[in-house]
Amino acid sequence: MNKKLQALMGAGAMALSVMTMSAAQAADTIKVGVLHSLSGTMAISETTLKDTVLMLVDDLNKNGGLLGKQVEAVVVDPASDWPLFAEKARELIEKDQVDVVFGCWTSVSRKSVLPVFEELNSMLFYPVQYEGEESSRNVFYTGAAPNQQAIPAVDYLMSEDGGGAERIVLLGTDYVYPRTTNKILRSYLNDKGIADADIMENYTPFGHSDWQSIVADVKAFASAGKKTAVVSTINGDANVPFYKELANQGIKAEDIPVVAFSVGEEELAGIDTAPLVGHLAAWNYFQSVEADANTAFIDKWHAFIGDDARVTNDPMEATYIGFNMWKQAVEQAGTTDVDAVRQAMYGQEVANLTGGTAVMNTNHHLSKPVLIGEVQDDGQFDVVWETDGTVVGDAWSDFLPESAKLTADWTYPWVCGNCEKPMY
Amino acid sequence: MRNELFSVLRRSPFSLKKVRGGFVRLGGAMACLMLVAFVLPNAAQAFSDEELRNIAERLDTKSSTQKITVIEEMAADGDPRVAPILKAMLEGDLFVRDSDEHVVIGRKKGKVYTHIDIVSGEEVGESSSKELSKIKVNNRLRGALRDALATLNLFSPDLNIRTNAVEQIMDARDPTMLPLLLRAIEREDDETLLARMELARATMALAAGENPAERLAAIDVLSSETTPQIRAVLSQFVASAEAEGIEPEVLAAAKDALNDVEGRLSTWQTVGDVYRGISLGSVLLLAAVGLAITFGVMGVINMAHGEMIMIGAYTTFVVQQILSSVLPSGSPWSLIIAVPAAFLVAGMIGVVIERCVIRFLYGRPLETLLATWGVSLVLQQATRTIFGATNQQVTAPDFMSGAIEFSTGLVLTYNRLWIILFSLIVVAGIACVLRYTAFGLQMRAVTQNRRMAGSVGIRTGYVDALTFGLGSGIAGIAGVALSQISNVSPNLGQTYIIDSFMVVVFGGVGNLWGTVLGAFSLGIVNKFLEPFAGAVLAKIFVLIALILFIQKRPKGLFALKGRAVEA
Numbered sequence: 001m002n003k004k005l006q007a008l009m010g011a012g013a014m015a016l017s018v019m020t021m022s023a024a025q026a027a028d029t030i031k032v033g034v035l036h037s038l039s040g041t042m043a044i045s046e047t048t049l050k051d052t053v054l055m056l057v058d059d060l061n062k063n064g065g066l067l068g069k070q071v072e073a074v075v076v077d078p079a080s081d082w083p084l085f086a087e088k089a090r091e092l093i094e095k096d097q098v099d100v101v102f103g104c105w106t107s108v109s110r111k112s113v114l115p116v117f118e119e120l121n122s123m124l125f126y127p128v129q130y131e132g133e134e135s136s137r138n139v140f141y142t143g144a145a146p147n148q149q150a151i152p153a154v155d156y157l158m159s160e161d162g163g164g165a166e167r168i169v170l171l172g173t174d175y176v177y178p179r180t181t182n183k184i185l186r187s188y189l190n191d192k193g194i195a196d197a198d199i200m201e202n203y204t205p206f207g208h209s210d211w212q213s214i215v216a217d218v219k220a221f222a223s224a225g226k227k228t229a230v231v232s233t234i235n236g237d238a239n240v241p242f243y244k245e246l247a248n249q250g251i252k253a254e255d256i257p258v259v260a261f262s263v264g265e266e267e268l269a270g271i272d273t274a275p276l277v278g279h280l281a282a283w284n285y286f287q288s289v290e291a292d293a294n295t296a297f298i299d300k301w302h303a304f305i306g307d308d309a310r311v312t313n314d315p316m317e318a319t320y321i322g323f324n325m326w327k328q329a330v331e332q333a334g335t336t337d338v339d340a341v342r343q344a345m346y347g348q349e350v351a352n353l354t355g356g357t358a359v360m361n362t363n364h365h366l367s368k369p370v371l372i373g374e375v376q377d378d379g380q381f382d383v384v385w386e387t388d389g390t391v392v393g394d395a396w397s398d399f400l401p402e403s404a405k406l407t408a409d410w411t412y413p414w415v416c417g418n419c420e421k422p423m424y
Numbered sequence: 425m426r427n428e429l430f431s432v433l434r435r436s437p438f439s440l441k442k443v444r445g446g447f448v449r450l451g452g453a454m455a456c457l458m459l460v461a462f463v464l465p466n467a468a469q470a471f472s473d474e475e476l477r478n479i480a481e482r483l484d485t486k487s488s489t490q491k492i493t494v495i496e497e498m499a500a501d502g503d504p505r506v507a508p509i510l511k512a513m514l515e516g517d518l519f520v521r522d523s524d525e526h527v528v529i530g531r532k533k534g535k536v537y538t539h540i541d542i543v544s545g546e547e548v549g550e551s552s553s554k555e556l557s558k559i560k561v562n563n564r565l566r567g568a569l570r571d572a573l574a575t576l577n578l579f580s581p582d583l584n585i586r587t588n589a590v591e592q593i594m595d596a597r598d599p600t601m602l603p604l605l606l607r608a609i610e611r612e613d614d615e616t617l618l619a620r621m622e623l624a625r626a627t628m629a630l631a632a633g634e635n636p637a638e639r640l641a642a643i644d645v646l647s648s649e650t651t652p653q654i655r656a657v658l659s660q661f662v663a664s665a666e667a668e669g670i671e672p673e674v675l676a677a678a679k680d681a682l683n684d685v686e687g688r689l690s691t692w693q694t695v696g697d698v699y700r701g702i703s704l705g706s707v708l709l710l711a712a713v714g715l716a717i718t719f720g721v722m723g724v725i726n727m728a729h730g731e732m733i734m735i736g737a738y739t740t741f742v743v744q745q746i747l748s749s750v751l752p753s754g755s756p757w758s759l760i761i762a763v764p765a766a767f768l769v770a771g772m773i774g775v776v777i778e779r780c781v782i783r784f785l786y787g788r789p790l791e792t793l794l795a796t797w798g799v800s801l802v803l804q805q806a807t808r809t810i811f812g813a814t815n816q817q818v819t820a821p822d823f824m825s826g827a828i829e830f831s832t833g834l835v836l837t838y839n840r841l842w843i844i845l846f847s848l849i850v851v852a853g854i855a856c857v858l859r860y861t862a863f864g865l866q867m868r869a870v871t872q873n874r875r876m877a878g879s880v881g882i883r884t885g886y887v888d889a890l891t892f893g894l895g896s897g898i899a900g901i902a903g904v905a906l907s908q909i910s911n912v913s914p915n916l917g918q919t920y921i922i923d924s925f926m927v928v929v930f931g932g933v934g935n936l937w938g939t940v941l942g943a944f945s946l947g948i949v950n951k952f953l954e955p956f957a958g959a960v961l962a963k964i965f966v967l968i969a970l971i972l973f974i975q976k977r978p979k980g981l982f983a984l985k986g987r988a989v990e991a
Contacts, residue, residue, distance in 0.1 A: 038808075038813070039801075039804070039805055039808065040915075041915050041918070043808060043813040043914070043915075044813050044814055044815065044913055044915070047812075047813040047814075048814075160488075160489075160564065161488050161562055161564050162562075162563070162564070163563050163564055163567075174960050202958065202959075203958060203959070203960055204958075204959040204960065205959060205960050205963060207915070207918075207919050208959060209707075209909065209910050209911075209919055210700075210703075210704050210707065212700040212703060212704070212837075212840070212951075213697070213700050213951055213954045213955060214954075214959065216696060216700070216833075216835065217955065219652070219833065219835075220652065220693070220833065223652030223653065223655060223656045223833070224655075224656060224659060225656035225657070225659050225660035225663070226660075237815075237911050237913060237915060237919075240815060240910070240911045241909055241910055241911070244839075244909060245837070245909075247825070248825065248826065248827055248837040248838070248839060248840075249827060249835045249837060250826070250827060250829060250835070252566075253563050253566065254563040254564070254566040254567040254570065255567075255595070257563050266814065267815075269814055269815055269817065270814070270815025270816060270817050270911055270912065270913070271815075271817065272817065272819055272820065275825075277516070278562075278563050278566060374562065374563075376516070377516070382560065384560065384562045
């Protein structure tokens with residue numbers, strides 16, 4: 001029954017997929033593929049990124065386009081269906097002949113399109129924080145790697161200002177990102193002298209809505225006399241009921257702080273945050289950061305979307321950085337040819353919205369600052385801690401024995417995403 | 425059990441002693457706090473105006489450690505003007521005014537902040553947020569502020585504030601508060617609170633006690649209590665005592681006490697599991713009861729059932745939006761109005777779906793499944809187009825936020841309690857409609873034997889449409905309740921559709937009581953499995969158990985007997 005249902009879901013969703021493709025395509029345009037779910041469970045997060053790319057393209061065209069040509073966005077809807085991501089990616093590259101693709105949110109969707117991009121030698125910009133342990137020649141990762149989000153966040157929790165946590169609860173949704181991140185965190189915490197007995201790990205299905213027992217368990221775990229903190233890699237829809245339950249069970253941030261890696265301004269939009277003040281999130285960007293570039297970006301976003309209440313978030317900044325880097329690389333290379341643009345990408349610099357500069361490294365990850373923000377009663381975050389400078393994204397975590405020895409470097413003499421010694 | 429819960433519910437709004445409603449109530453406490461400030465003992469103003477201003481200005485520093493030193497200094501002298509300042513800082517309302525570097529309390533009204541002088545408590549101007557820089561607090565500071573406020577509040581004339589202060593002190597377990605606590609114990613005349621204070625004293629005496637006798641006495645006091653805090657105190661003491669070495673009889677006594685407390689706590693844990701199971705069951709019941717009519721009674725495999733729930737939730741959102749200009753946000757009325765509104769909206773959409781799609785497909789389950797699945801996708805995408813893909817916020821009325829918190833660590837959240845009650849009311853309502861109304865009679869007649877019903881003059885098509893509308897409408901009502909605990913997003917329905925089918929199939933198709941029993945037993949089994957199997961495995965186990973059960977009893981818990989017609 002279940003399998004049949006899934007097949008049905010897939011078929012139905014496909015039938016409904018909305019494809020916006022201009023019928024009469026101008027012959028001389030640069031095409032940008034947008035591969036974000038516009039329906040299904042992930043639509044809640046990914047629709048915003050589709051709009052962000054459209055806004056950036058719009059902006060670029062108003063300023064004269066790229067290489068003297070207009071840029072055209074080709075939007076497809078993979079409908080939160082992982083195999084469909086691969087099909088749609090192939091369609092974008094082979095049929096629509098796009099020069100670059102911006103897309104994917106969940107790691108499983110990225111893993112699903114990876115073989116397609118490698119086979120057809122195309123280019124994907126992936127704008128979401130993820131578990132690392134990957135570096136593909138055809139993907140640029142503009143979101144945070146674990147050492148740009150998880151590790152600094154845990155450091156903060158264990159610091160004096162963060163409350164000096166000695167027991168850690170790792171809550172996550174049951175899929176690859178939380179499991180890998182928590183594996184890295186557990187090994188890191190062990191290094192820092194926190195025993196396995198002081199770490200609680202718990203996984204829940206996607207869209208989990210009944211958090212009563214788990215929150216009660218966390219409370220019980222925290223009552224052992226040591227300062228306890230929660231690290232949450234809960235993803236998507238499950239967050240709202242989770243935070244509602246936290247609030248209702250009266251868990252105060254100063255008693256058991258929760259630091260989340262997948263909760264940003266957008267996710268908080270459906271919750272009354274007054275009872276959640278003080279809970280934390282670790283990102284590379286917060287809407288509340290006061291910087292001229294940020295104000296300009298927010299104004300532009302509000303004007304584009306036509307709604308002043310819409311928030312901005314970290315994956316939007318990652319999309320912004322990725323798009324501008326690609327633009328600069330194309331200008332520098334003078335062509336949209338994938339191999340030429342890839343070479344031009346290394347060392348490319350784009351100003352962050354929050355100040356400072358993001359730099360693309362040869363492992364296809366960015367150097368970015370890490371910020372930790374506290375939830376405020378207006379649904380925004382207030383930065384309470386940030387790294388001194390930028391942190392270099394690490395594709396292979398140093399805290400897992402099997403990945404510590406791997407290096408990702410796509411320039412000579414390494415030219416490899418997961419090697420122990422250079423290729424040449 | 426049910427009766428117990430009801431009695432708890434009835435008492436709940438008034439049993440303030442047990443209520444620590446958390447943040448939601450903080451605002452209300454504000455007024456009391458102001459009052460407290462003027463009646464504190466030793467109310468001689470310890471600071472001159474100038475001193476107070478100066479010391480408060482020292483809060484404007486980046487270092488949390490320095491801020492904490494200042495906070496402790498401010499609280500130490502028991503100046504009545506300090507509490508409102510700390511309170512404001514705790515709530516993030518304390519600012520430094522850019523124009524003259526004065527520390528002021530800022531009260532937000534729309535986009536404008538009213539400045540309140542910290543010394544006189546009077547309004548001294550207003551500005552936008554741009555001219556104020558906030559004195560930042562983090563979790564460490566919040567803890568320190570709460571502790572400081574607790575020491576100030578220990579002598580409050582209001583019993584509730586004193587009780588909260590004692591609880592805070594007990595959580596803090598800071599031996600330096602002991603002298604203050606002893607002074608408070610001397611003044612206290614409320615028996616219950618005095619007992620709590622003695623307990624708080626014992627937690628401190630355990631760590632700071634000078635001789636074995638004092639410690640044994642403290643352990644004795646502690647061992648009679650059953651709370652997670654006491655377990656924490658004891659286990660911490662045992663751990664440190666084992667490391668540092670201590671009189672063996674004290675250690676033994678502490679270990680015994682710890683075992684006792686843990687034993688009693690685990691009993692409460694079980695009670696908690698049962699409650700959470702019932703609560704999950706009530707949610708399942710609400711989600712499934714509409715389906716029990718459309719699927720159970722009519723035999724339509726209605727894949728769009730979840731979307732009817734979603735429509736109910738969105739109706740709640742719309743009703744709240746419309747009423748928000750008239751009603752304050754915590755008002756219960758918008759939710760109460762949303763119930764009939766959701767019933768009508770979802771019910772009408774149900775009737776339309778039945779007339780336009782389903783009536784052509786009676787007796788063809790596969791086609792119905794496909795068609796309703798299509799309808800559900802259309803409804804989802806339509807919602808996404810109209811309201812956007814992001815979550816909508818449905819505010820919880822005051823009576824649904826917070827919880828009854830027992831000292832044993834058992835927490836009964838109000839929203840869950842109301843939902844349990846609400847689900848039972850809904851089921852009772854449907855049972856009455858089916859049993860006592862003419863429509864219910866016709867409905868049962870049509871579903872049991874369509875041709876016979878038609879022969880005695882019942883307009884079967886009309887009854888079909890209304891029955892489907894009733895099922896959909898009830899799903900809409902469920903949406904009102906679920907909007908309180910779940911996401912109001914286009915995907916809301918998908919979360920519940922599989923569970924709903926599971927409940928109806930398990931309970932027995934066509935039987936309302938089967939659905940009730942099925943929902944609660946699935947809920948409780950799930951919650952008992954969850955702690956050791958994890959949420960993912962628990963779900964799988966329940967599904968496997970269900971499949972095995974269906975093998976044994978294909979018609980569920982309660983099979984319809986007699987001449988009920990299958991096709």
